[in-house]
Amino acid sequence: MPRYVDKEERRRHVAAALHRIAAREGLESVSIRTVAAEAGLSVGAVQRDFGTKDELLRFALREMLANVERRFSEIRVGPGGLSFAEGLRRVLTDLLPTDDERLAEARVWSAFYARAAVDAGFADTLAELDARARAALRSAVGWAGEQGELAPGQDPDALVELLLVLVDGIWLSAVRQPPGASLDAQRAAVAAAVAAVTVEGGREARRG
Amino acid sequence: MPRYVDKEERRRHVAAALHRIAAREGLESVSIRTVAAEAGLSVGAVQRDFGTKDELLRFALREMLANVERRFSEIRVGPGGLSFAEGLRRVLTDLLPTDDERLAEARVWSAFYARAAVDAGFADTLAELDARARAALRSAVGWAGEQGELAPGQDPDALVELLLVLVDGIWLSAVRQPPGASLDAQRAAVAAAVAAVTVEGGREARRG
DNA sequence: CTCGTATCGATACACTCGTATCAAAAGGAG
């Protein structure tokens, strides 16, 4: 075969170009042509790598989800790791638009999210992510319960569902902020969420 | 002037057509032509009523926000009204996709929300809504504090921010549900939110 | 009634869209 190139690497390069356009101008400005130009490729090259625009979008969605999941998988809650409260705080804080990259990510997320409303394939992919997040949260909340970290009167399963919608809310709220706005409100929301759900210090607090 | 017609009424009729299309196929399928066809009008009529597509979209956004605000304004928390916990529960429950109309509304909301990420005019309109919601919540939370309804250790201002992102999260989460899915998870999230933020019964519970 | 004007619906225009096609190029196999 002539012209040895790393196909997967280039697919990721194209997906990154799509993410930049979606963050800057929205999904409506994403076309084969605009993406190819942003990636520095010709239309034909993008067509061969992805075949159809739908497959390009699907790949870009999965690529983004993989990035987010990889980041979150490094936040380990449990024995030998973080307390539940600290883990929760880190997850939520990590989503805040603290830099341009995070803001761009939130914008892309909002665009994909809206598309999931009318594209069953997108909705399915999001549902899979949801299932994994639910499982991880269930485990973390279970451990928090054992450690006495949960505020009294909380049903663990219901709490998991609350945290799931809370993550969406925090992440997406970045989208409506005017540029350069302060993050104080969102930081306050994170602090309030942690405060409402946990009892400070968990077992240690109850020991001391 | 010939052809007496109620202009504002027809603008709302056209906006409703836009909402239906956006809920069914997304904002990308909204064009002057598709909206005109859905509304049973000609392209020229829609053009005369709105001039430009951007103005049509802006009107449709404001129209939707007005509907939601009108609904919420009927939920009155405070002296002579509902308890904070009950009001919060009603607001959050009202957003759930309990019927097709609510589901459609959530889908339209997600589309507009995503557009606000890249359209400053949309973002401004959402920011105004945010300011009004923040004021209403601040008042409700203040009253809840006086009534002893708030769970201990809550900063009222931070709690307001938490509730704001929670509303977004609950509402938007409808979008990723497969059709016909159960609402149990979202109802659980609402219950968990109310439980985490308030102490059951408020003053009454502390008296009894 | 007639007239004048505000509204209408159709069409035109200059794009952009996703996709298909296809000649030119490019590099490993022999």
Next chain:
DNA sequence: CTCCTTTTGATACGAGTGTATCGATACGAG
């Protein structure tokens, strides 16, 4: 080197886009 296959970039095509234009239409004023 010569082939031969894969990859590339350009172009073609039909459809759909926002908007402008402009006769036909329909009504209220006189």
